Amino acid sequence: MSGANATDSGRREPLTPPPDAGRPVRHPDAPAPGELLGAHYDQCFGCGDGQSHGLHLAARAGEGVTVTAEFTVRPAHQGAPGLAHGGVLVSALDETLGSLNWLLRVIAVTGRLETDFVRPVPVGATLHLTARCTGVAGRKIYGSAEGRIGGPDGPVAVRADALFIEVDLGHFTRNGRPDEIEAALADPDQLKVARAFEVNP
Numbered sequence: 447m448s449g450a451n452a453t454d455s456g457r458r459e460p461l462t463p464p465p466d467a468g469r470p471v472r473h474p475d476a477p478a479p480g481e482l483l484g485a486h487y488d489q490c491f492g493c494g495d496g497q498s499h500g501l502h503l504a505a506r507a508g509e510g511v512t513v514t515a516e517f518t519v520r521p522a523h524q525g526a527p528g529l530a531h532g533g534v535l536v537s538a539l540d541e542t543l544g545s546l547n548w549l550l551r552v553i554a555v556t557g558r559l560e561t562d563f564v565r566p567v568p569v570g571a572t573l574h575l576t577a578r579c580t581g582v583a584g585r586k587i588y589g590s591a592e593g594r595i596g597g598p599d600g601p602v603a604v605r606a607d608a609l610f611i612e613v614d615l616g617h618f619t620r621n622g623r624p625d626e627i628e629a630a631l632a633d634p635d636q637l638k639v640a641r642a643f644e645v646n647p
């Protein structure tokens with residue numbers, strides 16, 4: 447069964463790249479620094495326009511294998527009154543870190559993600575996120591991210607380290623909904639299709 451070894455053993459994979467990990471290589475066709483990445487799927491909770499309560503997170507390519515992103519906390523994202531739910535903040539970190547894979551042109555899913563919640567994030571606040579890929583070892587892609595409030599140079603409110611695992615398109619066709627995958631493949635926005643499904647040739 448997919449992933450059974452890592453999860454069933456209770457082993458906790460380190461989230462820092464091993465010494466023999468390669469440096470992340472930005473794909474030659476990656477969007478230029480400053481360019482918005484756009485949503486990879488319009489029903490994505492993190493970035494899709496089709497999810498009314500979603501994060502509508504907008505990620506932008508940075509230099510190398512880095513991205514920046516912004517997410518404004520709305521009332522639908524509350525945990526405690528007036529404050530963002532921690533799980534929603536994790537989603538914002540996950541989405542931002544996942545965007546790094548588009549710069550590598552690799553399809554990957556989150557295997558582990560560890561988060562520090564440093565400051566409460568009020569409703570109405572904009573979380574200014576940055577993420578960078580810290581290494582690649584085989585199918586494992588390592589990344590770190592942080593989110594600041596009050597401006598891009600404001601205090602850190604959340605930070606995370608994550609390990610993504612490269613998968614092929616079959617991961618989604620086997621485990622997801624084939625009809626929706628077909629519909630996504632038929633999207634006239636072929637850039638979005640490529641973003642969701644293209645594997646590094």
Ligand SMILES: CCCCC/C=C\C/C=C\C/C=C\C/C=C\CCCC(=O)SCCNC(=O)CCNC(=O)[C@H](O)C(C)(C)COP(=O)(O)OP(=O)(O)OC[C@H]1O[C@@H](n2cnc3c(N)ncnc32)[C@H](O)[C@@H]1OP(=O)(O)O
Pocket residue numbers: 447448449450451452453459486487492540541542543544545547548552553554555556557558584585586609611613618622626627630641642643
């Ligand atoms: C219309 C649909 C469109 C869909 C398109 C979607 C995405 C397209 C891609 C890019 C889009 C751009 C941006 C994405 C934006 C947002 C990001 C959100 C990302 C997510 O939110 S995504 C959802 C949550 N995510 C999951 O739903 C994963 C569930 N899970 C599994 O599906 C399996 O578990 C899997 C595949 C992870 C591994 O399974 P597997 O069988 O392929 O791999 P295997 O077990 O052989 O492990 C190989 C090596 O990885 C290590 N390893 C494995 N699993 C690990 C773990 N969990 N932690 C630490 N290390 C792990 C092993 O220890 C071994 O390491 P070693 O080689 O050293 O022994």
